Amino acid sequence: xxxxxxxxxxxxxxxxxxxxxxxxxxxxxxxxxxxxxxxxxxxxxxxxxxxxxxxxxxxxxxxxxxxxxxxxxxxxxxxxxxxxxxxxxxxxxxxxxxxxxxxxxxxxxxxxxxxxxxxxxxxxxxxxxxxxxxxxxxxxxxxxxxxxxxxxxxxxxxxxxxxxxxxxxxxxxxxxxxxxxxxxxxxxxxxxxxxxxxxxxxxxxxxxxxxxxxxxxxxxxxxxxxxxxxxxxxxxxx
Numbered sequence: 001x002x003x004x005x006x007x008x009x010x011x012x013x014x015x016x017x018x019x020x021x022x023x024x025x026x027x028x029x030x031x032x033x034x035x036x037x038x039x040x041x042x043x044x045x046x047x048x049x050x051x052x053x054x055x056x057x058x059x060x061x062x063x064x065x066x067x068x069x070x071x072x073x074x075x076x077x078x079x080x081x082x083x084x085x086x087x088x089x090x091x092x093x094x095x096x097x098x099x100x101x102x103x104x105x106x107x108x109x110x111x112x113x114x115x116x117x118x119x120x121x122x123x124x125x126x127x128x129x130x131x132x133x134x135x136x137x138x139x140x141x142x143x144x145x146x147x148x149x150x151x152x153x154x155x156x157x158x159x160x161x162x163x164x165x166x167x168x169x170x171x172x173x174x175x176x177x178x179x180x181x182x183x184x185x186x187x188x189x190x191x192x193x194x195x196x197x198x199x200x201x202x203x204x205x206x207x208x209x210x211x212x213x214x215x216x217x218x219x220x221x222x223x224x225x226x227x228x229x230x231x232x233x234x235x236x237x238x
Contacts, residue, residue, distance in 0.1 A: 013058045036087040050214040097217045099236040103228040108196035135218040145184035145202030145210040152180045164190030171197045198231035
């Protein structure tokens with residue numbers, strides 16, 4: 001994609017496509033524009049939602065109409081096009097590194113053996129490969145606080161289960177194809193469960209409910225079952 005593309009999203013949103021593939025360069029453009037709009041919000045802007053390759057901007061057309069803007073979509077579109085020309089990719093803020101402790105295997109990771117068998121590795125090797133990588137949070141979605149992570153080693157890529165589970169416990173760490181992620185709330189799901197974290201990724205009573213945000217770096221740290229059961233809730237952010 002040589003330049004950004006703009007598309008309407010209902011009657012109160014615009015989607016800006018920053019690229020046509022999922023990679024770090026496109027992600028940096030997405031986060032640069034998101035950061036610019038957070039710092040210099042448009043009149044009437046309600047929310048900014050970064051995606052894999054897009055930035056969705058939601059605005060209040062009634063508010064703009066009351067200010068004398070007769071054609072809100074055209075007005076917002078024009079302002080966004082001006083901003084896209086101005087913002088700089090160099091303005092991407094330094095990524096937070098969030099450490100997520102994980103107790104692998106056993107009752108917390110019932111599919112660890114299946115992942116090891118499929119990948120031709122031992123259980124310990126799967127744990128080592130999974131916990132050695134740095135994972136980029138591309139976006140939050142699917143369920144409240146669910147991180148879409150990039151950077152998993154393809155050696156442990158494993159197809160989703162043929163029959164999804166009706167209930168997956170909060171904090172479960174799984175592998176689905178070439179992706180890994182953490183279930184922030186109890187929900188159905190078909191990913192291969194390899195462990196669980198005692199951290200709460202979605203805190204409904206916090207001003208910022210989602211522990212993780214797009215642009216963060218996640219590092220998984222193996223812990224024992226005893227450490228899991230006695231976890232003090234401390235979050236390590238660098």
